[in-house]
Amino acid sequence: MIAAAVATVLGTALSSVLSCLPGLHVYNVMSLLVMGAHALRAQGHALPAEVVVPFAIGLTVGYALLSNIPSVLLAAPDESALFTVLPGQKFLMAGRGYEGTLITAAGGLAGLCALVLIVGPLAPRLLPAAGMVFRPHTHWILWCVICFMLMSEWPKGGTRGQAGLRRFSDGWKTTGMGLLTFALSGLLGFLLFYRSPIPIEAAFQNIMPAFVGLFTLPWLLLNVVSRVEAPPQCVPAGSIGLDAMTLLRGTFAGCLGGGFAAFFPVITGGVGGLLAGHATATRDDRVFLVSQGASKLVYYVAGLLLLFVPGLGLTRGGAASMLKGLFVPRTVYDYLLALASVALAGATAFLLVGPLTRAVIGLMRRYTYRRMSAAALLAVLALVFGVTGCMGLAVMAVAGAIGMIPVLYGSRRMNCLGVILLPMACNMSGAGPTVARWLGLL
Amino acid sequence: MSPATATVKPRGDFCPVCERFIGPAAVCPYCDEESARSGMLKVMRRAALILGLAGLALLYVAASHSTIPVMPIENITPMMNFAHVRVVGEVARRPFISRKRGEVDYLSFLVTDRGNELRVTANRDVARTLVERKAVPEKGAWVDVAGTLNISGGGRKKLRLYTADMLTIKGREESE
Numbered sequence: 001m002i003a004a005a006v007a008t009v010l011g012t013a014l015s016s017v018l019s020c021l022p023g024l025h026v027y028n029v030m031s032l033l034v035m036g037a038h039a040l041r042a043q044g045h046a047l048p049a050e051v052v053v054p055f056a057i058g059l060t061v062g063y064a065l066l067s068n069i070p071s072v073l074l075a076a077p078d079e080s081a082l083f084t085v086l087p088g089q090k091f092l093m094a095g096r097g098y099e100g101t102l103i104t105a106a107g108g109l110a111g112l113c114a115l116v117l118i119v120g121p122l123a124p125r126l127l128p129a130a131g132m133v134f135r136p137h138t139h140w141i142l143w144c145v146i147c148f149m150l151m152s153e154w155p156k157g158g159t160r161g162q163a164g165l166r167r168f169s170d171g172w173k174t175t176g177m178g179l180l181t182f183a184l185s186g187l188l189g190f191l192l193f194y195r196s197p198i199p200i201e202a203a204f205q206n207i208m209p210a211f212v213g214l215f216t217l218p219w220l221l222l223n224v225v226s227r228v229e230a231p232p233q234c235v236p237a238g239s240i241g242l243d244a245m246t247l248l249r250g251t252f253a254g255c256l257g258g259g260f261a262a263f264f265p266v267i268t269g270g271v272g273g274l275l276a277g278h279a280t281a282t283r284d285d286r287v288f289l290v291s292q293g294a295s296k297l298v299y300y301v302a303g304l305l306l307l308f309v310p311g312l313g314l315t316r317g318g319a320a321s322m323l324k325g326l327f328v329p330r331t332v333y334d335y336l337l338a339l340a341s342v343a344l345a346g347a348t349a350f351l352l353v354g355p356l357t358r359a360v361i362g363l364m365r366r367y368t369y370r371r372m373s374a375a376a377l378l379a380v381l382a383l384v385f386g387v388t389g390c391m392g393l394a395v396m397a398v399a400g401a402i403g404m405i406p407v408l409y410g411s412r413r414m415n416c417l418g419v420i421l422l423p424m425a426c427n428m429s430g431a432g433p434t435v436a437r438w439l440g441l442l
Numbered sequence: 443m444s445p446a447t448a449t450v451k452p453r454g455d456f457c458p459v460c461e462r463f464i465g466p467a468a469v470c471p472y473c474d475e476e477s478a479r480s481g482m483l484k485v486m487r488r489a490a491l492i493l494g495l496a497g498l499a500l501l502y503v504a505a506s507h508s509t510i511p512v513m514p515i516e517n518i519t520p521m522m523n524f525a526h527v528r529v530v531g532e533v534a535r536r537p538f539i540s541r542k543r544g545e546v547d548y549l550s551f552l553v554t555d556r557g558n559e560l561r562v563t564a565n566r567d568v569a570r571t572l573v574e575r576k577a578v579p580e581k582g583a584w585v586d587v588a589g590t591l592n593i594s595g596g597g598r599k600k601l602r603l604y605t606a607d608m609l610t611i612k613g614r615e616e617s618e
Contacts, residue, residue, distance in 0.1 A: 203525030398497035404490035
């Protein structure tokens, strides 16, 4: 038990520090560790489950809670934090990045409490039945989500210039580019699912270069190119002024979105956040940040916990999928161990939020925003090359160009999720292989 | 409150005329003035479009002309999870066919190659097509099968067939 606790704290501490680096995703780090664990196992030194599981949970919880720091202070969001960027940027530009980070982390902690205290005890009773009910309907639910995602992007512009085709094209430019992004990333997804150019030896990370390219690269590149400078950041001496109602409203919306994203395949925290935001009519920036913190935590952690729920055994998210390659949970003991690790990791990570945010603000004072982004860019390039080689870099470059389109044309970055949404929705409907054959991939 | 960073510099995110935050917009939505970085933005926009389209086309050509590698079962490692591979071997047991409401729903058979085993699975339409075509391999048949690997924690390896055409039943001499 002590080994499990130590592994949890170590995993959380490692992930907490790494999460502060912009653009570094926990799944990328986890993939390196999984490669190491497989190499050890091949030599006959298998790591015990009591160490592997708590460590992986510590990594996931630490990331889910602390990756908000670069999301707010360095504006390098991952695919699950698409909405933190704008309110977070507002806080950053007002010199209140510290406050924004703490509000988001408070949402994460509230989401964690809901997960451990409410969902945890109920999950083994409710989720297996829910899984049975929803399984045959997943494909059309997914198509509905895609339709909503594409249709809810309202045309911008179209209010200036001559009436007619010019004004029409001005109005539809951003929306059209959003649709183009979805189509291009969907085609890239088909390539990666059916004929991936990534070397077979790194196939378990097939999608990683594309995700880095679509979500991480555009922000880091823009930070480097556009000479962005953050204004002075203030660290409030007292309370961050988060009232109970704001916390409750944000947590409810976040848990709804994160829970939906964690339970349904392929849907990410960002999409869940979009749906929950619309469902609960979230407007206020603080509620928004709380909800994103909660949504992100619930999405990542619940996705991993679903693997452990007795009688359910759902694999959702990259962490569960990688962990499943090392260990398959079977007993209630495994579930309780996972739940305890989540609680311990959450407490550890939350204690680190304040000091690490202040440390990042200190770094921002010493090194420019641009230099930090350049360093992160190099780290990400090295990681992708190390895991997937030259072909991984090529995929990342193409994905990066596609990921730049919504950023530069002002459409939703969420459209980049076509990379998994389109092939998976087609596969679940039974049309994936047919489409792949049309494309000449099978 | 204590300031933690030093300088504030003008950003391209602000309108050069009304100085309001306009993000990546090329034209200020408040006063219709062009953004300070409008020229560079145009170049970047075109570059992203061209690189995205051309890069994807090149990847597509490379992928559609690539051949699926034949993988000996003993060489399959957990890091090859989700890899698209071909396996050649002998069917070790009678295939298992599961039916749901009278219709074929799932099919699986075990392929061995130099003493190493791999389960090949097909779901719904693929399984149904194989049964309708009478293309389900019997015990002892030699098969050449392509699909996606699925490897779980206990070391259980599976190969999932995407289409019925990806399974070829061969004579032993032909496969050797």
